[in-house]
Amino acid sequence: MTFIEKWLRSDIKNINAYHVPESKNLLKLDAMESPFGVPSNLKEEFLEYIAKAEVNRYPDAASAQLKGTLRVLMEIPGEFEMLLGNGSDELIQLLALACNEGDLIMSFEPSFVMYEMVSKYAHLRYQGIKLDSNFDINLSESIEAINSKKPKLIFIAYPNNPTGNAFDYDAIIEIIRTTDALVVLDEAYYAYSDRSFLSEISNFSNLVVLRTISKIGFAGLRLGLLIGSKETIAQLNKLRLPYNINILTQASANFLLQDKQGIVKNAEILTNERQRLFEELSFFSQLKVFPSQTNFLLVHCDDAQSLHSSLIENGILVKGFSLDSELSNFIRISVSEPIENNALLAAIKEYYG
Numbered sequence: 001m002t003f004i005e006k007w008l009r010s011d012i013k014n015i016n017a018y019h020v021p022e023s024k025n026l027l028k029l030d031a032m033e034s035p036f037g038v039p040s041n042l043k044e045e046f047l048e049y050i051a052k053a054e055v056n057r058y059p060d061a062a063s064a065q066l067k068g069t070l071r072v073l074m075e076i077p078g079e080f081e082m083l084l085g086n087g088s089d090e091l092i093q094l095l096a097l098a099c100n101e102g103d104l105i106m107s108f109e110p111s112f113v114m115y116e117m118v119s120k121y122a123h124l125r126y127q128g129i130k131l132d133s134n135f136d137i138n139l140s141e142s143i144e145a146i147n148s149k150k151p152k153l154i155f156i157a158y159p160n161n162p163t164g165n166a167f168d169y170d171a172i173i174e175i176i177r178t179t180d181a182l183v184v185l186d187e188a189y190y191a192y193s194d195r196s197f198l199s200e201i202s203n204f205s206n207l208v209v210l211r212t213i214s215k216i217g218f219a220g221l222r223l224g225l226l227i228g229s230k231e232t233i234a235q236l237n238k239l240r241l242p243y244n245i246n247i248l249t250q251a252s253a254n255f256l257l258q259d260k261q262g263i264v265k266n267a268e269i270l271t272n273e274r275q276r277l278f279e280e281l282s283f284f285s286q287l288k289v290f291p292s293q294t295n296f297l298l299v300h301c302d303d304a305q306s307l308h309s310s311l312i313e314n315g316i317l318v319k320g321f322s323l324d325s326e327l328s329n330f331i332r333i334s335v336s337e338p339i340e341n342n343a344l345l346a347a348i349k350e351y352y353g
């Protein structure tokens with residue numbers, strides 16, 4: 001037995017690392033990134049701005065200026081406070097660290113895999129509540145499960161990844177109202193959705209909202225935010241590692257996120273393209289496309305593994321699911337700009353003849 005086999009936690013040995021597929025030289029439509037980067041008319045000013053960052057100094061530990069920019073961009077009320085993380089993943093992990101060993105995390109399945117993975121990292125238990133055949137919440141069964149199992153944390157992705165749909169708003173309110181758990185509404189796709197739970201924070205002491213800038217054009221900056229009451233965030237902030245938001249991320253995000261008009265415009269483009277893709281893909285009798293309030297579409301196809309491989313051969317990477325997954329007959333397609341969406345449609349048309 002090697003040293004690492006003796007030394008490492010036994011449960012860690014049995015966890016598979018998060019897999020990121022190779023995407024070099026491929027049209028990347030698998031990770032819900034935005035196709036829009038730094039606007040060309042802002043590039044020179046942007047470079048001048050970040051050149052002023054004093055990389056020899058530690059960053060602002062409180063990220064005060066960046067929080068102000070986020071507050072304006074996302075219209076976050078002054079009565080709420082924010083906690084910033086190195087992506088929303090760090091904030092999910094931080095919430096898990098606030099629990100006692102052996103506490104239960106619950107979520108709905110299928111959903112974002114990091115909820116379960118982080119629970120394992122933190123020596124917590126995890127239980128998923130199955131969605132129905134339309135990927136919706138069965139409210140009565142869910143409340144029964146929550147009341148009997150008594151979780152410490154409940155993660156609800158709204159809209160949901162990887163299914164794309166937004167659960168019934170009133171059903172989620174009922175869940176928040178009837179549980180003692182901290183309910184985390186993960187609004188990673190807020191820019192493409194019809195509704196938000198942000199205003200509900202003032203109505204429920206056990207509610208926080210999680211967001212990210214990854215889906216609105218800035219995945220490479222790794223910046224997430226947790227929004228909650230000042231009391232809640234003050235306590236959770238004790239778990240945040242100092243200087244967790246580096247100086248280049250702070251400078252870059254503070255500059256780029258001030259372009260609210262451009263960000264909103266890009267989201268509108270992708271929302272319109274999402275509808276066009278939905279309609280175009282629905283013409284294929286072999287495909288069933290699910291409604292979405294995100295920047296991606298979930299598509300059922302009996303030959304999903306074959307289609308996925310064919311698209312890769314044609315230089316297009318979409319999200320596929322393993323054979324042992326309940327979504328093995330699905331692919332997930334990130335919505336992109338028109339020229340890339342057209343390339344995808346052409347490849348699918350060629351595949352089905």
